Amino acid sequence: MRALTSLLLFSFFSFPINAKSNSLSLYLWEDTLSPRVIQSWEQESNSILELSHFDNDDERSLLMMKNVQLPFDIVVLDNVSAQIYGDLGSFENLSDLPNRKHNAPRWNQACGDYAIPYFWGSVGIAYRKDLIASPPVTWGEFVNPPPEFNKKIGMINDSVESLLPIFYSLNLSPLTEDTQQIEAAFPKFEAFSKQVLTFEYVLSYVRSQHKQSQLQMALAYSGDQHSLNRTFGRDIWGFTIPKGETYIWLDCLAVSSHSTNKKMAKAFLNYISDPEIAAKNAIDIKAATPNLSALKQVPDWYKNDASLFPSPERIKNSIIDSELSAENISLRTKIINHIVKNHEAQY
Structure with missing residues (x-):
C-alpha cells in the first residue's frame, strides 16, 4: 500500500x-x-x-x-x-x-x-484487564491463544500490521522482503484468522458494535487503551508489548x-x-x-x-516503519484480502 x-x-x-x-x-x-x-x-x-x-x-x-x-x-x-x-x-x-x-x-x-x-x-496488544489476568507475553501466545479466546480477538486490516504478529511468532521481521517467507506465513495466518472476531480497527469496532464485551483483546497501537477506556467510561483496558523486537x-x-x-x-x-x-x-x-x-x-x-x-532497552531493540517494494506490498495485499474476504464470509 x-x-x-x-x-x-x-x-x-x-x-x-x-x-x-x-x-x-x-x-x-x-x-x-x-x-x-x-x-x-x-x-x-x-x-x-x-x-x-x-x-x-x-x-x-x-x-x-x-x-x-x-x-x-x-x-x-x-x-x-x-x-x-x-x-x-x-x-x-x-x-x-x-x-x-x-x-x-x-x-x-x-x-x-x-x-x-x-x-x-509501539504496536502491541490491547486487552480487557478486568477479564484477562495474564495477557500474552509473546506474539506466539497471541496467534496461538487458548480455546476460551476463540472469536474474542481483534485484528487490523493493514499491509504491515496485519502480518506483524504472524511474522514475529515465526521469528521474522514484519518488514521482510523475502517472498518465500511471506508465502510460508500464509497457512499460519489463515489458521489464526479462524479465531479472530474482527479485522476492524479496535476503536472503530467498539464504537460501531452492540456486543462490545465480546472483544477481549486486539492488535492495537499504544495509546488505544486510553481511548477505549474513554469510550467505555471505565478503566478496564490495558496494553502490553510482547517480548522481542518493538515495532515503532x-x-x-x-x-x-x-x-x-x-x-x-x-x-x-x-x-x-x-x-x-x-x-x-x-x-x-x-x-x-x-x-x-x-x-x-x-x-x-x-x-x-x-x-x-517503553524502557530504553525496548527502544534500543526496535525498528521503525520503513518503505517496502511494490512487489512486496502486492503479495501482502493479496494474502490479507484473501484472509479478510474468507473471514467476512463467515458472518
Missing part, C-alpha cells in the same frame, strides 16, 4: 483545495486531537477546524484514490508516506517551522523536511502544497508544536509526544506510563 499510496496521494494533491479563509480542514485518526486544543486554537485564531477521520492507512489511501479533490489542508500520515510525498512535491517544506526545534532529532529526521512528527508509539509507528503532519490556506495551516502546526500546547494535547490524548520540551511540562503519571514510553 505504501507504493500505491504514493501514486494516489500524488494524484490527490495535484488538485487545488478550495478551503474557506477562516477554516482549516484536517484528515486524521479519530480521537487524536484534544478538544481543549481545538477550542483554544479556534478562540485565538478566530478560525474553525474541520476534522475528518480514517481508521487505517489503507482506507485513507483508497478514499483519496476515489475522491481526488478531497478538501484537506493538513493530513496525518506515516513517516514513510511523508518522505515519499514530500519528494513528489505534494507537501510544503516545513524544515523552517520555528517550533520544530522542540522535537527529538530522531522523529524530525523520520518525518523529513515536508512533515513534522505528531505522536509516536510514527504519525507525521503535513500541509498540502495545493492548500489555499498554507499560511494558516503552518501557523496551526507551529501552534500545536509549542511545548505548552503539545503537552496539553499529549496529556488529553494520552499518546507519546515527540516534543522534548513538552515532556518537561507533563505530570509524572504520563512520563512513567510504560505503555506509552
Whole structure:
C-alpha cells in the first residue's frame, strides 16, 4: 500500500483545495486531537477546524484514490508516506517551522523536511484487564491463544500490521522482503484468522458494535487503551508489548502544497508544536509526544506510563516503519484480502 499510496496521494494533491479563509480542514485518526486544543486554537485564531477521520492507512489511501479533490489542508500520515510525498512535491517544506526545534532529532529526521512528527508509539496488544489476568507475553501466545479466546480477538486490516504478529511468532521481521517467507506465513495466518472476531480497527469496532464485551483483546497501537477506556467510561483496558523486537509507528503532519490556506495551516502546526500546547494535547490524548520540551511540562503519571514510553532497552531493540517494494506490498495485499474476504464470509 505504501507504493500505491504514493501514486494516489500524488494524484490527490495535484488538485487545488478550495478551503474557506477562516477554516482549516484536517484528515486524521479519530480521537487524536484534544478538544481543549481545538477550542483554544479556534478562540485565538478566530478560525474553525474541520476534522475528518480514517481508521487505517489503507482506507485513507483508497478514499483519496476515489475522491481526488478531497478538501484537506493538513493530513496525518506515516513517516514513510511523508518522505515519499514530500519528494513528489505534494507537501510544503516545513524544515523552517520555528517550533520544530522542540522535537527529538530522531522523529524530525523520520518525518523529513515536508512533515513534522505528531505522536509516536509501539504496536502491541490491547486487552480487557478486568477479564484477562495474564495477557500474552509473546506474539506466539497471541496467534496461538487458548480455546476460551476463540472469536474474542481483534485484528487490523493493514499491509504491515496485519502480518506483524504472524511474522514475529515465526521469528521474522514484519518488514521482510523475502517472498518465500511471506508465502510460508500464509497457512499460519489463515489458521489464526479462524479465531479472530474482527479485522476492524479496535476503536472503530467498539464504537460501531452492540456486543462490545465480546472483544477481549486486539492488535492495537499504544495509546488505544486510553481511548477505549474513554469510550467505555471505565478503566478496564490495558496494553502490553510482547517480548522481542518493538515495532515503532510514527504519525507525521503535513500541509498540502495545493492548500489555499498554507499560511494558516503552518501557523496551526507551529501552534500545536509549542511545548505548552503539545503537552496539553499529549496529556488529553494520552499518546507519546515527540516534543522534548513538552515532556518537561507533563505530570509524572504520563512520563512513567510504560505503555506509552517503553524502557530504553525496548527502544534500543526496535525498528521503525520503513518503505517496502511494490512487489512486496502486492503479495501482502493479496494474502490479507484473501484472509479478510474468507473471514467476512463467515458472518
